[in-house]
Amino acid sequence: MSWIFIPFKIIGSYTHRFIRELGKMTCFIISSLFWMLFPPYLLQRIIKQINFVGVKTTPVIVLTGSFTGMVLALQTYYALVKFGAEASLGPVVALSLIRELGPVISALMVTGCAGSALTAEIGIMRITEQIDALDAMALNPYKYLIVPNILAGILSLPLLNAIFVVLGVFGGYAISVGLMDLSSGTYFQGIRDFIKTQDILEGLYKSLSFGFLITWISCYKGYYTRYGAEGVSKATIQSVVLSSVLILIWDYFMTSIMIL
Amino acid sequence: MKKFDVEIVVGIFVFVGVLCLIFISAKLGKIDLIGGHYYPVKAVFSTVKGLKKNTEVEIAGVSVGKVDTIKLIDYEAVVSLSILDDVKLQDDAIASIRTKGLLGEKYVEITPGGSDKLLQPGDTLHETEPPIDLEKLIGNFVFGKVKE
Numbered sequence: 001m002s003w004i005f006i007p008f009k010i011i012g013s014y015t016h017r018f019i020r021e022l023g024k025m026t027c028f029i030i031s032s033l034f035w036m037l038f039p040p041y042l043l044q045r046i047i048k049q050i051n052f053v054g055v056k057t058t059p060v061i062v063l064t065g066s067f068t069g070m071v072l073a074l075q076t077y078y079a080l081v082k083f084g085a086e087a088s089l090g091p092v093v094a095l096s097l098i099r100e101l102g103p104v105i106s107a108l109m110v111t112g113c114a115g116s117a118l119t120a121e122i123g124i125m126r127i128t129e130q131i132d133a134l135d136a137m138a139l140n141p142y143k144y145l146i147v148p149n150i151l152a153g154i155l156s157l158p159l160l161n162a163i164f165v166v167l168g169v170f171g172g173y174a175i176s177v178g179l180m181d182l183s184s185g186t187y188f189q190g191i192r193d194f195i196k197t198q199d200i201l202e203g204l205y206k207s208l209s210f211g212f213l214i215t216w217i218s219c220y221k222g223y224y225t226r227y228g229a230e231g232v233s234k235a236t237i238q239s240v241v242l243s244s245v246l247i248l249i250w251d252y253f254m255t256s257i258m259i260l
Numbered sequence: 261m262k263k264f265d266v267e268i269v270v271g272i273f274v275f276v277g278v279l280c281l282i283f284i285s286a287k288l289g290k291i292d293l294i295g296g297h298y299y300p301v302k303a304v305f306s307t308v309k310g311l312k313k314n315t316e317v318e319i320a321g322v323s324v325g326k327v328d329t330i331k332l333i334d335y336e337a338v339v340s341l342s343i344l345d346d347v348k349l350q351d352d353a354i355a356s357i358r359t360k361g362l363l364g365e366k367y368v369e370i371t372p373g374g375s376d377k378l379l380q381p382g383d384t385l386h387e388t389e390p391p392i393d394l395e396k397l398i399g400n401f402v403f404g405k406v407k408e
Contacts, residue, residue: 047266047267047270048266050270050273050274051266051269051270051273054270054273054274054277055269055270055273058273098284155274156273156277158277158281159273159274159276159277159278159280159281160277162277162278162280162281162283162284163276163277163280165280165284166280166283166284188287192287196314197285200284200285204281
């Protein structure tokens, strides 16, 4: 008799676990945002975390940005030259960088560079009971650990995105003007004619929300680490996978909201 | 060797990032930080098929303003244009809707007139030319009506 219920039991337990996780994540972010409002504002901690999230990721952003722009120009050139439309190479490169590739790739790089490290750091603090120690000293762990990270993420991501886009545009410029003999005026004037304020704002909103998302998930996964060293590795994997997947999914919804 | 001060490094990072943001919005986008002064002029077209808001208005290929609004009044399309203050238009100037390239976007081209009377802000251009209907032309060509 009871074997009939086994599949339902499995489905039910997964659903239950999923909803519990969602609730925990929501409670986590609400209490972080709540503590964000009250002083003391730990400016030193925020600067340290901007150094960690933003500055340490900059070399990777510089490399990926310029090479993304270069390969984009190269690929698009071969597609456009068949229609004799090489003149629109600049707008294609700049538009895809500003609207899509800049925010998404810079967010993925931050996930890999800083998000994983954040989870591991907070996770190790959890399993070595340093977070409990903070609690015992009446230092609010949300205020001390989580809030500076989230603020640093929200501040750093748009800046990293901007660096990425500018380098990508110049990478594409180097390829199309240096290699493909396109005139430099065509490249930049095309960009000026096509890019609208709304495109730039869309990229900006995207990277702001990604910064929030990455730091939220990384801190959450680290904060609820369990089971020793193995738990830390598990939490790190989960945080990187979940952040990357959510970035791409959220990117779709952001785009569809902004376009409609 | 002393390590760099964290605050200085972060300061440089923020500075470079903001510089890139400004570059994107001012150089790549067309955000006018100062902004010129414009005056409104209306133009009545029989059709504005394919014309969109904020497209360019050109005289002799030079951009002199943009399309503000497109409204339907008495079954005619009334387009209001913003023209740069230092560009004066005669009241017999001709506004026509053209296409950039074969498949490009539509824009408004103004051909200056010879009249002494200049248009005041809010006045209407009466001489207009609707866009060339490419589909109709191709249709005429396919069905052999080119010679009329």
